[in-house]
Amino acid sequence: MPIDVPWPPRAPSLPAVVTRSAVHLLAPNATAWTYEGTNSWLLGIPGRSGCLVVDPGTQEPRHLDAILTTARSRGWTVAGILVTHNHDDHAPGAPELRRATGAPVYAYDAAIADVVLADGDRIRVEGLDVEVLHTPGHSADSVSFWLPRERSVLTGDTILGRRASALFGSLADFLTSADRLRALSREEPVTLLPGHGPPLPDATAVIDRVVEVRHRRLDEVARLVEAGVTEIGPLTDTIYPGVDDLRRPAAEHAVRAALDHLIGAPVAPVHQH
Numbered sequence: 001m002p003i004d005v006p007w008p009p010r011a012p013s014l015p016a017v018v019t020r021s022a023v024h025l026l027a028p029n030a031t032a033w034t035y036e037g038t039n040s041w042l043l044g045i046p047g048r049s050g051c052l053v054v055d056p057g058t059q060e061p062r063h064l065d066a067i068l069t070t071a072r073s074r075g076w077t078v079a080g081i082l083v084t085h086n087h088d089d090h091a092p093g094a095p096e097l098r099r100a101t102g103a104p105v106y107a108y109d110a111a112i113a114d115v116v117l118a119d120g121d122r123i124r125v126e127g128l129d130v131e132v133l134h135t136p137g138h139s140a141d142s143v144s145f146w147l148p149r150e151r152s153v154l155t156g157d158t159i160l161g162r163r164a165s166a167l168f169g170s171l172a173d174f175l176t177s178a179d180r181l182r183a184l185s186r187e188e189p190v191t192l193l194p195g196h197g198p199p200l201p202d203a204t205a206v207i208d209r210v211v212e213v214r215h216r217r218l219d220e221v222a223r224l225v226e227a228g229v230t231e232i233g234p235l236t237d238t239i240y241p242g243v244d245d246l247r248r249p250a251a252e253h254a255v256r257a258a259l260d261h262l263i264g265a266p267v268a269p270v271h272q273h
């Protein structure tokens with residue numbers, strides 16, 4: 001199904017139908033980290049009485065109100081709240097929405113979950129069939145939600161709509177996760193419903209581009225190390241020239257992850273905030 005959603009949306013918290021069962025609302029939390037804002041999703045089947053909310057994002061009342069109004073206008077109550085990962089731009093709305101609806105929070109991180117997710121779990125409610133894929137890399141607790149019936153995948157910040165996401169976990173984990181997501185579209189195209197940036201009709205093209213960027217950075221680090229540049233600071237200065245203070249720690253972590261990948265050592269995951 002072609003995707004015909006204006007991007008960026010005209011305003012935050014405006015619902016837009018993206019696929020047969022996915023409605024999009026942009027959270028009003030645009031920053032240098034979140035780009036236009038975080039993508040919140042309502043998953044529901046027309047004619048059924050319940051839906052799932054993926055990544056309510058911020059706890060801004062007007063956004064949570066918009067989510068509830070959108071659900072109500074389609075005849076849905078909220079049957080579950082799914083969180084792709086426990087970062088400040090995706091998870092904080094979940095407890096608020098839980099209070100408002102009584103629906104359980106599903107997440108990989110037990111600290112925020114009523115239902116702790118594991119790889120391979122299936123969430124089957126209201127005619128929806130959602131498979132949980134543990135896809136660490138951006139963060140250790142990142143999961144993607146695969147809707148096999150309509151061949152779309154919600155990737156959180158593992159794969160973004162336009163840019164390569166920051167890497168707070170290990171590069172090996174990220175590359176494995178990217179491979180798994182790519183394998184979904186081995187036979188037919190898969191629609192990408194990312195955590196930031198536009199929904200796109202071909203997940204493979206996006207994943208390939210991101211993996212290529214990671215490999216290019218890895219090659220750059222390898223070349224510099226060979227030339228005798230082995231300190232994180234100078235490596236970061238060369239690979240990310242002009243990186244601002246906000247993104248400097250993420251850039252340094254990406255360089256460290258590449259270095260550790262090259263020497264085969266595990267990298268300690270860090271939290272975004």
Ligand SMILES: [Zn+2]
Nearest residue numbers: 089090157195
């Ligand atoms: Zn995010």
